[in-house]
Amino acid sequence: MQKKWKKIAFTIIGITIIFVGKFIGAFISKSLALFSDSWHLLTDIASLILSYWGVKVALKSANHKYNFGYYRFSIFTALINNLSLILISVYIFYKAILRYFNPVNVEPSGMIIFSILGLTVNTIVVLNLRNNSNNMNVKSVFLHFMVDALSDIGVLIGGIIIYFTHLPGVDTLLSAILACLILRNAFKMTIECIKILLEAAPEDISIDELKESIKDLGGIIEITDIHIWSLSKEILSMTAHISIKECNIENCESRLHEIQHLLKDKFNIDHSTIQFEKSTCGSCFHSKPDHKHCCNMCIDKCGDEKHQKIINI
Structure with missing residues (x-):
């Protein structure tokens, strides 16, 4: 710089x-x-x-x-x-x-x-x-x-x-x-x-491809609530919830190391925040039994509900 x-x-x-x-x-x-x-x-x-x-x-x-x-x-x-x-x-x-x-x-x-x-x-x-x-x-x-x-x-x-x-x-x-x-x-x-x-996802990164690359590491059930944005043209950040089969401290640390290496080497994402969990998006606020509603910040939840709202409008 x-x-x-x-x-x-x-x-x-x-x-x-x-x-x-x-x-x-x-x-x-x-x-x-x-x-x-x-x-x-x-x-x-x-x-x-x-x-x-x-x-x-x-x-x-x-x-x-x-x-x-x-x-x-x-x-x-x-x-x-x-x-x-x-x-x-x-x-x-x-x-x-x-x-x-x-x-x-x-x-x-x-x-x-x-x-x-x-x-x-x-x-x-x-x-x-x-x-x-x-x-x-x-x-x-x-x-x-x-x-x-x-x-x-x-x-x-x-x-x-x-x-x-x-x-x-x-x-x-x-x-x-x-x-x-x-x-x-x-x-x-x-x-x-x-x-x-406006924090749009970088055009040269496919979210679907990124998800598949992480799953290819093995032991990954699902990646949800993913957000990718640019702080500047060359500085990329990402957050995601990742559900894994063996959710213990030792395995999570090993998985995190692998995922962060993948994100940097293949997608040039420098700063990532990964939240591990057993069930898919289980720690999200909108996934709780008493808070069932569509979250407009989540690209993979309530898809049918979002579509229905757009039709009604």
Whole structure:
């Protein structure tokens, strides 16, 4: 994690340099595509600073107030970053529409020079971050600059086309395409952040497969009341009730060791809480004779009752 915030700090310095160059170049060349790209870089700098803060805070240890640690801070900052990208992509598209109805002569040489400068820096940034995309904040930054590198290629191609054809409308078309690229990636990342904050089960883990893998260890009757969620993109947690045939202290300790090894090695689940019992879900509150009701937090109990409630609604 410490290496990740150092990489982000390095990226902040590089992007600040390129922003100043592109912003000046946009005024010289009057290129909307270059101006849109430089404006986007300004939000990138803000998002990088926010990401830097999020990754630094995530390094703090758990305490009595934040007993799950500070991993969610990095998800929260990644969400803000991607929401800002959605807003800026809408703004760029709006500016493209205005430029379409009010054409402006574009200086292609400035577009070419500054897009080459941007492409060089963005390529260095992408290569610097490419092996650290498991962290949501770093992944967000990585996608930012992948899009930036593509944007520079687009501006470069646009500048070359305008230089030879003298068609300034190409610049407007490119800025609209760039806005769509930014919006697509930002929207995808925003949905991913929201799912983590809502404690949805990770998409790359099948609960049915996980249950079968545990049962394959032998001596397992059933796995119930299972919950899997992400504290951050790379930190997964799980709780479950597991009924076993031989429910004694010695066997439970041995079983727990095997199960936790399986969860870490096969599913990358770092933190698990396992409750052993003789009967299936026998220790759950809703399983008691005087508390028979449907529990909305249990995915494997009262299935018919839940279905009937949905039909009645």
